């Protein structure tokens with residue numbers, strides 16, 4: 074296990090505030106916080122351990138995984154759980170141990186299932202306030218914008234935010250999600266892509282109109298967490314990343330897509346210029 | 355069926371192969387559906403031109419190996435570029451692509467891309483589909499995979515002390531989205547040949563305790579390098595008006611890759627020695643120092659390499675007034691990039707280019723008129739050369755000079 078961050082062009086992450094104007098962030102924050110108060114949001118991230126993407130040294134931190142809880146349920150509890158789903162009849166009870174639920178499956182949790190998992194089974198949902206402004210079907214899908222658009226509700230409730238996302242230097246956008254973390258919650262350290270296997274560093278822009286979310290990167294238990302304190306950035310999701318706990322609500326948005334080639338070239342040139350030859354060893 | 359429907363079906367078949375999955379560029383088709391059928395004799399002649407050109411480049415490298423002063427005096431290489439050559443020479447070649455055109459006077463070449471050649475996925479996948487539709491004709495790329503894998507394995511066996519893990523790293527600019535079909539193809543080829551394959555950028559390189567290069571901490575015996583030599587080194591603009599400061603070389607990545615290759619722990623493909631033949635000034639050496647080449651190479655140079663000279667060796671006034679007869683090319687400009695065709699620009703633009711061309715970085719090459727087909731298109735025959743032998747063909751068609759908007763054309767060989 075390497076302690077260093079893989080980063081991007083030798084940097085832990087790319088600070089985009091040098092190249093993208095964030096002067097509208099105060100206004101976006103007002104729009105988003107008001108809008109979130111009214112729209113229906115969802116919980117996510119409760120199956121990261123089951124998916125095998127949580128940092129190995131965080132697996133035993135005591136936060137219960139939803140799939141682990143579902144597999145451990147009695148038949149009676151399972152019936153209650155399935156009964157709160159969208160299509161209880163479609164679940165083959167005889168093969169319940171082969172069925173998966175949650176993020177990136179055909180059976181995402183309903184609000185009621187999320188509540189039951191939390192209240193009765195002690196499951197931890199790290200992001201309790203998620204909102205998809207533009208959705209993909211699957212995680213693998215998130216870079217291709219073909220046929221995708223912002224939802225009507227997103228355009229109505231978050232018009233300035235949608236305009237800002239549209240102004241970002243993408244040639245296409247595949248996904249745009251707001252990730253909100255409630256007071257005292259943390260987001261578990263995990264990675265989205267396995268180093269050495271993906272074709273490239275996922276091109277994404279993350280931004281937090283309200284300062285204070287301690288998003289961090291850390292590739293080993295004893296390494297210092299690298300807290301990203303910039304309002305807008307691109308990080309390598311092959312690095313383990315999470316959000317540190319704080320006693321207040323925080324949120325950020327992640328936009329996945331394909332960068333305009335000139336934007337990517339400009340970022341690379343800037344990174345190369347910052348780099349200085351390593352000292353002799 | 356309309357032409358659009360036909361292309362959609364073709365695109366679906368192509369994408370199903372899982373290698374080339376982007377059949378459109380900015381909304382327009384990237385490929386032609388109907389194959390070009392070459393008479394066997396024409397394919398043999400093109401193959402010979404590719405091999406002859408590769409042999410001439412091999413002589414360039416032998417001449418430079420004998421006379422390293424040329425690195426600085428003739429090529430103007432930077433210190434790190436010279437180090438790449440010196441630690442790798444005389445090795446420079448694994449796979450290359452010769453760009454060949456047909457003119458009224460016979461074949462002419464624009465370059466040998468010996469550093470990070472592209473087009474293999476398009477050639478292989480288009481050839482496969484075309485051959486399915488025309489089983490009576492031969493796919494000139496059918497053997498490319500085997501030739502590539504055989505070459506890669508022979509290179510590793512020759513350059514790395516046994517025992518070594520059958521693990522390969524493909525190194526390329528992972529932060530960008532270009533050339534990913536090539537990465538998919540190389541990964542497929544190597545995986546099918548039983549190699550474990552790791553993908554990463556130079557920034558993900560390191561070395562393990564035994565000195566072997568690692569990619570994402572995984573030791574690899576072979577580094578397939580699809581990251582241009584000059585990108586590893588000091589980078590500066592070929593134009594003197596740009597105030598961009600020069601960028602530093604990728605020191606740590608080079609320490610890993612070069613160190614492991616010098617200590618016979620990891621082979622690099624193409625070898626870093628490609629920094630000399632990939633430099634366009636190699637073509638100027640062919641003409642300015644033509645007397646140093648073998649008689650056979652001299653005749654090849656005279657026949658297929660357009661007259662080329664370092665820009666500074668020509669009389670400035672001559673180049674200025676003979677705009678229509680010249681093409682300017684920068685030392686490491688990739689295809690179409692930093693190529694100024696005199697006929698395609700105004701006299702004013704031409705003179706501005708000449709004024710801003712950074713001294714020591716450019717060549718002037720004699721313009722040649724490629725024969726246009728009935729539809730006014732020029733055909734670029736990209737002959738793949740693997741370990742010195744022709745092993746495939748990538749055909750592109752376009753009105754005028756080849757750039758990213760050229761259509762890739764399936765090609766088959768007839769009787």
Ligand SMILES: [Fe+2]
Pocket residue numbers: 263264265310314
């Ligand atoms: Fe993530």
